[in-house]
Amino acid sequence: MHAFLHVDREGALRAAREWDGRYARGDALPPLAGLPVAVKDIICTTGMPTTCGSRILAGWVPPYDATVVSRLRDAGAVIVGKTNLDEFAMGSSTENSGFGPTRNPWDLERVPGGSSGGSAAAVAAGMAPLALGTDTGGSIRQPAGFTGIVGMKPTYGRISRYGLVAFASSLDQIGPMARTVSDAALLLHVLAGRDPKDSTSVDLPVDNYPAALSRGVQGLRIGIAREAFGQGLQREVRAAVQAAATHLGGLGAVLTEVSLPSLPYALPTYYLLATSEASANLARYDGVQYGLRVPTDDLFTMYTRTRRQGFGNEVKRRIMLGTYALSAGYYEGFFLKAQRVRTLIRQEFLRALEGVDLVLMPVSPTVPFRLGEKVDDPLQMYLADIYTIPVNLAGLPGISVPCGFPGGLPVGLQLIGKPFDETTVLRAAHAYEQTTEWHTRRPPIVEKRERGIPHADSGRSAGTRERETEKRGSARTRKRPSRKFRKTRTRK
Amino acid sequence: MSIDPSIVDRVARLARLELSDEERQRFTRQLGSILEYCATLNELDTDGVEPTSHVLALTNIFREDVPGTPLPRDAVLASAPDHENGFFKVPPVIETE
Numbered sequence: 001m002h003a004f005l006h007v008d009r010e011g012a013l014r015a016a017r018e019w020d021g022r023y024a025r026g027d028a029l030p031p032l033a034g035l036p037v038a039v040k041d042i043i044c045t046t047g048m049p050t051t052c053g054s055r056i057l058a059g060w061v062p063p064y065d066a067t068v069v070s071r072l073r074d075a076g077a078v079i080v081g082k083t084n085l086d087e088f089a090m091g092s093s094t095e096n097s098g099f100g101p102t103r104n105p106w107d108l109e110r111v112p113g114g115s116s117g118g119s120a121a122a123v124a125a126g127m128a129p130l131a132l133g134t135d136t137g138g139s140i141r142q143p144a145g146f147t148g149i150v151g152m153k154p155t156y157g158r159i160s161r162y163g164l165v166a167f168a169s170s171l172d173q174i175g176p177m178a179r180t181v182s183d184a185a186l187l188l189h190v191l192a193g194r195d196p197k198d199s200t201s202v203d204l205p206v207d208n209y210p211a212a213l214s215r216g217v218q219g220l221r222i223g224i225a226r227e228a229f230g231q232g233l234q235r236e237v238r239a240a241v242q243a244a245a246t247h248l249g250g251l252g253a254v255l256t257e258v259s260l261p262s263l264p265y266a267l268p269t270y271y272l273l274a275t276s277e278a279s280a281n282l283a284r285y286d287g288v289q290y291g292l293r294v295p296t297d298d299l300f301t302m303y304t305r306t307r308r309q310g311f312g313n314e315v316k317r318r319i320m321l322g323t324y325a326l327s328a329g330y331y332e333g334f335f336l337k338a339q340r341v342r343t344l345i346r347q348e349f350l351r352a353l354e355g356v357d358l359v360l361m362p363v364s365p366t367v368p369f370r371l372g373e374k375v376d377d378p379l380q381m382y383l384a385d386i387y388t389i390p391v392n393l394a395g396l397p398g399i400s401v402p403c404g405f406p407g408g409l410p411v412g413l414q415l416i417g418k419p420f421d422e423t424t425v426l427r428a429a430h431a432y433e434q435t436t437e438w439h440t441r442r443p444p445i446v447e448k449r450e451r452g453i454p455h456a457d458s459g460r461s462a463g464t465r466e467r468e469t470e471k472r473g474s475a476r477t478r479k480r481p482s483r484k485f486r487k488t489r490t491r492k
Numbered sequence: 493m494s495i496d497p498s499i500v501d502r503v504a505r506l507a508r509l510e511l512s513d514e515e516r517q518r519f520t521r522q523l524g525s526i527l528e529y530c531a532t533l534n535e536l537d538t539d540g541v542e543p544t545s546h547v548l549a550l551t552n553i554f555r556e557d558v559p560g561t562p563l564p565r566d567a568v569l570a571s572a573p574d575h576e577n578g579f580f581k582v583p584p585v586i587e588t589e
Contacts, residue, residue, distance in 0.1 A: 170545060200550060265535075289572055316519075343544040378526065
């Protein structure tokens with residue numbers, strides 16, 4: 001599957017043994033004691049490489065931990081490794097990784113989504129019960145939907161971004177990925193809160209998310225976003241998401257329709273704003289302080305050649321687009337125009353959320369597509385994020401929860417909440433999940449493996465999966481990409 | 493929207509990217525079609541709409557000016573492509589352009 005770029009076998013086993021010892025002694029245990037967590041390889045970890053899926057950072061080991069990583073360690077989590085991603089989180093399929101693509105455990109010929117495709121595949125296949133993803137335009141929710149797991153993008157500002165390698169700073173958020181909503185709530189509770197090292201992390205009270213899950217949806221007002229069910233939405237995805245809405249209605253939620261007229265403009269808005277921010281953020285990869293340097297006699301050529309060799313196609317394309325949109329003569333017409341449309345989109349969401357508690361729409365317009373299907377057509381690839389991008393532009397919390405498997409391929413339901421109201425989002429997702437069976441399904445290859453292990457459990461919570469994950473982790477130790485995957489990449 | 497190769501060259505220079513001939517052609521074509529798609533934003537009337545650079549609209553987050561512990565120099569230089577006497581080392585700057 002190639003879910004991991006790096007597995008820290010020795011470190012993970014050492015930490016697990018330590019927690020086993022504390023457990024045996026009857027010590028008080030923190031909330032994630034001994035739980036394996038996979039971390040997307042764009043989040044800084046001391047003692048483990050952080051490559052961002054890019055050749056330009058191959059082998060780089062950060063001198064500090066991201067705040068979320070410190071919080072995981074303090075909560076007792078065992079960080080098992082770093083997961084694959086589209087280079088610098090730019091992509092919707094994990095095919096843009098500089099180290100070869102990740103495959104979808106539900107169908108190895110299909111993509112797991114992206115950019116957090118490695119984290120999604122790892123959780124879906126039972127390699128780790130919990131993972132960190134990042135979401136700039138859908139990079140947690142879309143792969144969660146494509147792999148039949150739960151993924152949440154919290155409100156912008158809910159979780160510290162300190163130590164998250166920046167792609168588009170006004171949109172990036174870290175979030176939990178898990179098999180169930182309650183596991184995601186547990187992880188979010190550990191991650192959320194103000195951090196003095198990130199001035200955009202907000203000093204607001206953090207609810208006890210796991211404790212608030214069981215309140216049900218009775219009387220909750222859910223608005224179905226009219227514009228999200230138009231052209232381009234696959235028939236079976238539409239059917240699954242509409243059935244999920246009806247199901248929530250059956251649980252006592254009050255269903256209405258809401259209108260977000262500017263929704264179709266979110267995608268072009270995003271591709272101007274995210275690329276502009278990226279073109280500035282990625283200026284730091286110049287061969288001076290870390291990562292790749294192509295040695296030359298003069299500084300300018302060192303910059304240009306290092307970046308030519310170190311960056312992949314999509315990253316170059318986005319840097320070019322963003323640089324263009326910010327350059328003299330185009331700034332007003334493209335960049336500033338997009339920022340104004342962003343205001344419209346945010347206002348429409350906030351207005352809709354005055355009348356309802358949650359907005360409901362699909363996560364993605366299609367089921368997982370095949371590897372190679374969209375790599376030559378950037379616009380087609382961008383359309384995979386058409387329903388997730390608006391939520392980042394508006395800065396709202398959104399979740400993907402499994403709501404169907406047409407033809408054996410996962411479909412995600414998206415619920416979007418008011419700013420900093422993660423509780424209501426999780427609560428509704430939990431009510432839906434606990435009254436449906438989708439979250440109990442396992443990819444065929446995983447079922448086959450579990451049948452082969454005498455005492456394999458098909459338990460649903462994070463607390464019951466440890467041993468099996470250790471075994472998987474050790475079997476998957478991989479430091480360098482295989483030749484086979486490199487070949488796949490050069491074909492593009 | 494048509495983008496010609498000279499614009500692509502100018503943008504690549506601004507972005508400090510060296511392009512191959514194949515990339516120059518491909519980006520000319522692809523940026524043209526992406527920008528054409530982006531130009532659909534002009535269908536929306538945004539007169540009088542304030543731009544959103546950031547959803548939180550935060551300004552001036554202050555903290556006490558207390559010195560913390562900086563990253564250890566050795567740990568930072570350990571991943572530098574080249575360094576000397578505790579500094580990052582680069583090719584001559586003056587001869588450039």
